[in-house]
Amino acid sequence: MKIGMMSTWNVPCGASVHAKFVGTAWVLSGHKLTVFAPYSTPIIGKQDEPWIIRNYSLSKGSSFDSQPLLDKDYDIFLLQYIPPMPMKQLLHIAPKIKKKAKTVVIIHEGNSPGKELCKFPWDAVVCFDERYKRFLTNVFPEKKIHIITYPCHPVEHGNKVEARKKLFLPQDKMVLFIYGIAVHHHIPLLPTIERVGKGKPLLLLVHTNVQDWFDIYEAIKSRYIFIDLRMGILELNELYTYLHASDALIYHRDSSVDIVVASTIYQCMGAGCPILASDTNFVETLNREVLKYRNLNELQRLLLDPDLKDRLRSTVEAAIKYANHNSAVKIAKKFIQLFKRL
Numbered sequence: 001m002k003i004g005m006m007s008t009w010n011v012p013c014g015a016s017v018h019a020k021f022v023g024t025a026w027v028l029s030g031h032k033l034t035v036f037a038p039y040s041t042p043i044i045g046k047q048d049e050p051w052i053i054r055n056y057s058l059s060k061g062s063s064f065d066s067q068p069l070l071d072k073d074y075d076i077f078l079l080q081y082i083p084p085m086p087m088k089q090l091l092h093i094a095p096k097i098k099k100k101a102k103t104v105v106i107i108h109e110g111n112s113p114g115k116e117l118c119k120f121p122w123d124a125v126v127c128f129d130e131r132y133k134r135f136l137t138n139v140f141p142e143k144k145i146h147i148i149t150y151p152c153h154p155v156e157h158g159n160k161v162e163a164r165k166k167l168f169l170p171q172d173k174m175v176l177f178i179y180g181i182a183v184h185h186h187i188p189l190l191p192t193i194e195r196v197g198k199g200k201p202l203l204l205l206v207h208t209n210v211q212d213w214f215d216i217y218e219a220i221k222s223r224y225i226f227i228d229l230r231m232g233i234l235e236l237n238e239l240y241t242y243l244h245a246s247d248a249l250i251y252h253r254d255s256s257v258d259i260v261v262a263s264t265i266y267q268c269m270g271a272g273c274p275i276l277a278s279d280t281n282f283v284e285t286l287n288r289e290v291l292k293y294r295n296l297n298e299l300q301r302l303l304l305d306p307d308l309k310d311r312l313r314s315t316v317e318a319a320i321k322y323a324n325h326n327s328a329v330k331i332a333k334k335f336i337q338l339f340k341r342l
Contacts, residue, residue: 002032002073002075002076003031003075004036005034005036006069006078006079007035008080010048019080021151022335025332029329029332033051034051036055036056039055039063040054056089062089064086064089066092069090076102076104077097078106082108083114087117087120102124103121104126105125107125110132110256110259124338127147129285148335149326149331150266151266152328153236153240153266155323155324157244157271158241158243159244163245164245166245169203174200174201174247175247176203176205177205177242177243177250177273178205178249178250183206187216192296192300194224194226195300196304206229207231207242214229243272244272247273252278255282260281260282262283262286265283266326269320272316272320275319276290276302277291278293278294286322288314291312
């Protein structure tokens, strides 16, 4: 099958992660993929794959080179939709795209889509769960809406001792891990983690490629001496080494006014690293796969619980089962089945 996908690529956002997971699975299965991505130097990875064409920008007054979309051969056109996409320009060439391809959009944002998106002649609209579907039925015909779960990274077990040696981490401490472009959300947790550290030796491993967040943590390290701070870009294989080395990943976000999914969690579930998550709408569709806490007092009780290891083990078992059931390969196949029905 020949698939043209318009999406962010090799950057830290949920649409890019989704596109990378299913797109790579399609290529490995023998499908022909062309990705139309925004201009920019990719943040994740050293260079683009050969099937990537960068032909537009996401900024206001954006540039848009429509020629690759018109010239390339594909029989499915798939848009990974986020609001910055240049929908006005895309709508302008919609009739020419429709002449050669069936059209599918994946809705990542859980709020009312823009008018240009709604005007585009979609053959199918894909969302991640029933929450999305409920609001999308006010915009699109229900028969066009399809639920396909957000994909997970394949299960990839590792050795904690070896991973810690590789990362120069102590073997005799609990290692709590946070990473990415949103590590600033975890700063309110520091006093709680400090109190937990009085009862057991621990280390908070912080990894980010955002200079501002690195500088903030660097400034407060003298106060919270349990922080191990690292700067740089984590490719997936490196991320999984960090997860294998850690006793738990902490995912802390406030609830969003929109419907959301936690792409970070789906990216990490396959590592077998337990995930502690604030109980918000980012994780409301997950149950035993993550260990939720409603407030910081509850997080402290969890981390000091004598039965924590057993609880985390149960969480990992559920997460591995979920990741296997919703692996990128299986989700990619569900998309192919949808494309064939169209």
